[in-house]
Amino acid sequence: MDFLLRDGRRRSFSIANAPHDDEFLDLHIRHIEGGRFTGEVFEEIKEKAVLRIQGPLGSFFLREDSPRPVIFMAGGTGFAPVKGIIEHALARGLTQPMHLYWGARAREDLYMHELALRWSEVHEHIRYTPVLSAPAPADNWQGRTGYVHEAIIADYADLSGYDVYASGPPAMVYAGRDAFVTRGLDLEHYFSDAFEFSGD
Numbered sequence: 032m033d034f035l036l037r038d039g040r041r042r043s044f045s046i047a048n049a050p051h052d053d054e055f056l057d058l059h060i061r062h063i064e065g066g067r068f069t070g071e072v073f074e075e076i077k078e079k080a081v082l083r084i085q086g087p088l089g090s091f092f093l094r095e096d097s098p099r100p101v102i103f104m105a106g107g108t109g110f111a112p113v114k115g116i117i118e119h120a121l122a123r124g125l126t127q128p129m130h131l132y133w134g135a136r137a138r139e140d141l142y143m144h145e146l147a148l149r150w151s152e153v154h155e156h157i158r159y160t161p162v163l164s165a166p167a168p169a170d171n172w173q174g175r176t177g178y179v180h181e182a183i184i185a186d187y188a189d190l191s192g193y194d195v196y197a198s199g200p201p202a203m204v205y206a207g208r209d210a211f212v213t214r215g216l217d218l219e220h221y222f223s224d225a226f227e228f229s230g231d
């Protein structure tokens with residue numbers, strides 16, 4: 032969805048809740064240093080402020096009629112739409128294998144790590160692999176490190192039968208696309224939500 036700001040400016044954010052859980056719109060908003068809109072959100076906007084929005088927009092939704100196993104690649108707040116999609120898949124009772132990779136810099140950036148862990152513990156068909164690119168020493172991180180798309184190609188030699196959903200920084204989305212094609216992914220089965228900066 033887009034926030035419609037003064038002077039015709041817009042800022043896009045991905046909806047993090049599933050359609051059945053529709054009392055509120057959940058957004059996961061990263062505070063951009065010097066960002067006009069996210070600066071206002073974190074520093075100025077008061078509860079009950081009235082904002083203008085437009086939506087739903089975009090094409091990043093679950094292809095429910097596909098029986099293929101699914102890989103999700105989320106980077107940072109790119110977890111937002113993936114969360115909505117996984118909760119939707121659970122609500123619909125879909126049981127094909129789903130493997131969530133969540134890439135972030137440090138442990139604190141995996142802001143819903145426990146939720147993702149719980150999915151993988153409770154549901155046999157869901158796996159969760161967090162990947163940190165720059166863990167802090169205090170993280171004492173024992174898990175995977177490096178770029179999240181590289182972790183996926185290290186684990187999956189053949190992606191030809193998969194649906195892959197990628198969401199987050201454009202560099203990750205495009206690096207993933209290029210890498211996954213070399214592993215046989217059909218681009219018709221690559222769905223992405225690239226968090227391009229809005230500019231004005």
Ligand SMILES: Cc1cc2nc3c(=O)[nH]c(=O)nc-3n(C[C@H](O)[C@H](O)[C@H](O)COP(=O)(O)OP(=O)(O)OC[C@H]3O[C@@H](n4cnc5c(N)ncnc54)[C@H](O)[C@@H]3O)c2cc1C
Nearest residue numbers: 043044045059060061066067068069108111226227228229
């Ligand atoms: C389809 C779509 C979905 C999106 N969903 C989300 C979401 O769910 N959660 C979320 O946090 N963001 C999301 N974004 C990204 C978000 O819209 C931008 O980060 C937005 O520009 C932030 O607005 P701002 O006014 O605070 O910063 P701006 O005023 O737009 O930017 C200020 C400065 O920061 C730079 N900048 C802006 N965004 C980023 C960034 N993400 N990383 C690094 N530098 C940046 C700009 O180049 C500029 O120099 C999405 C973008 C798109 C296109």
